[in-house]
Amino acid sequence: MLVKTFGSAVYGIKAATITIEVNVGQGINFFIVGLADAAVKESQQRMVSAIQTCGYHWPGKRIVINMAPADIRKEGSAYDLPLAIGILAATEQVSASHLDKYVIMGELSLDGGIHAIKGVLPIAINARDDGFKGLILPMANAREAAVVKGIEVIGVEDIRQVCDFLSDKLTIVPTVVDTVAEFAVNANSYDVDFSDVKGQENVKRALEIAAAGGHNIIMIGPPGAGKTMLAKRLPTIIPPLTLDEALETTKIHSVAGKIDSGTSLMTKRPYRSPHHTISDVALVGGGTYPQPGEISLAHNGVLFLDELPEFKRTALEVLRQPLEDRMITISRAKFSVEYPANFMLVASMNPCPCGYYNHPEKQCVCSPGVVQKYLNKISGPLLDRIDIHIEVVPVPFDKLYEARISESSSQIRERVVRARDVQVQRYAAHVGVHCNALISTKMLRKYCTLDEAGSALLKNAMARLGLSARAYDRILKVARTIADLEQCENIQSAHVAEAIQYRSLDRDNWAG
Template structure:
């Protein structure tokens, strides 16, 4: 008897429906075809034990299973439940009149219980799009899949529940999530707050500008100056995610199995990989491509602490994704694309010893050592970082002050107001949402200078020996400063403040 059961494979952040055809005929043997990987090939042992421990069996006949489309590589153990039900239905151990209306996924334990799967959200979106009545999957993934409206989602703990549902008509408990309500109920601020930061008012101002314009930022300062503390608080002043952003971000985290019971993500991601990370782990890849850290930080913040300690080739692979805001991973048979629109926050010491031009420092470095250390960061990478700021240690008077600083809530209100101005400004331009995304054409249109501002910028570039790449960056940052002040036109104050945020372009740093 031939039975068709439906599962799904995830490529990139999109799902493809897989038809599992099970045919049972006279003879002996178990044949699984359709480009399965080793995890799927081993499934017959898990299925045999799970069925036996629940009062069923794999029939001693010739079983042929095809996973169509047969030219598409399938991977992972999430097809166990799909294959098991196909075998039971084809051998007429259970009824199968309604089985084609459901998409079924889950990894089996030997006792028949179900283990969570990866990619439940994109699979649920595909199931709804293709008109399936429902989606049966492990209970741990039910909240994640139930984000999709208009699809019946059933979270189950054991294969016995699924068998009873099809064979005896015993209903499964549907998981229902009010997506919008859940999302807006959890839009609280992250645990870290700028009110906890003592002093560093100029750096807080810099972070506010970065958040308002979506600018990448690098913090340069000695150990203990508060670089990491400040970076961790940046998500608390970013505008709340929209429902669309939350869905897109959740899809990426779903693919790597980081959502499970959480459901829809409501906080912007903050990723902080160690400096020993490989290029594949950072941008994505592997034999079966998976999203990297830059995609996991999509719509959030990627924090690279001690930037010069990262391998240069690892940092260089970030250049194109930072520009295109997506990363494409090509293999011989297919290509996958992951979104990677993130804010880069980097920190570094100004020299190998950690201190720069400080005669009282415990460790000093020669100018040659310092240049070599800073030279680990390429010019093209710095070209994609709009704001460079020096962080100085906080004096004792500020540290011992009991007064709280300005809260993240207050700063976030100003950031949101500035973002609203940018949204209105760029509403007719596709894929342009905030100032950091402007190209040269947009800069000419939206960052026009009067004569005095132009003279100031020219003088600063000559006097401070600023590089040519600093010109556009200064104008972008100045545009954001003007937006924070609610001013339509740039003036000398905006330009002069933006010039301060190009430390690494000055002579004496990187030359």
């Protein structure tokens, strides 16, 4: 008997429907065709044990399974459940009347239990778009899939439940998630706050500007000055995720298998802080079977690179293209996938190997030339793509001991949100542009015009600091953000002056 079940294959952050044709006839062999990988072919042993343990009969016949389209590679163990249900339906142990209404996915254990799988959110979106009534999948993934409206999500614990449900012997209530309510409750709940930070008012101001305009920022200062502490609190002042951003972010983390069973929707902006020993592939994504890298997992959030010069030079250089295009393309011989990578880069570094160059109290013990050699580990093209450079100095004792409570994240976020609202309205006619950091050179000429005093100031800074054309664009974007924070329609010379001072590492002979 020939039956069809339906599964789904994930590529990049999208999914495609897979038709699984099962034919049970005379003979004793077992075949899976349709470009299935080793994990799919190993499913036979898991299916035999699961089916027999749950009281069903494994057919001692010739079983041929075709997974179409045959030119798409099928990877992983998530096809165990649709394959097993197809075999049971082909041997008339399960009713086949409802199989065309559901996409079925899940990994089987030997006792018939069903384990969680990756990429459930794009699978659910694809199933809805292809007109399926529902999705049968592991209970651990049910809340994640239930974010998608317009499709029934049937969460199951074992293969017996699936068989009884398809045979109308068991009623399973679809999992429902109130996305809007859950999103509203958890949107701004953070464990850290800017009120914890003593002093560092100039750095807080730079981070506020970075958050308001979506700008990249690098902090340079001695150990213990608070660089990491400040970076961890940056997501608390960035405007909350919109519902569309939350869905897109959740989709990426779903594909990477980073969503736990209690989470349905990511409501906080991602904060990724990879160790400096990270490989190029782990940072940008890829592998034999491509997966999102750290830059994609930081999409719509913050990528924090602590001790920037300690990262491999090759790992840092691969950041250059995603910082410009906000997208990373992973190419292989037979296919390519795209992952979004619209993130804020936040980096920190010591000024020298010992960490105390330019320290107000401690003396640097590095030999001549070592400081410049240390800074040269970061290439000029990468620094050019970082809008704000800020020096962080140690906090004096009287500031640490001060009883006055610093400004909270919620207070700073209010100003940032107001500035972002101005930008959203300004760029409403431009698709994909919602903050100053994303505007093109053509838009720059339209929205970042300077008066005579501002032009003269910037011209002088360009000549003295030897800035590149890209640095010129970055200064204009930062100046535009400063003006937006002050609710000024036009960029003034004071805004340009403040933007210029955030180019510390462009100064001639900065390292002596």
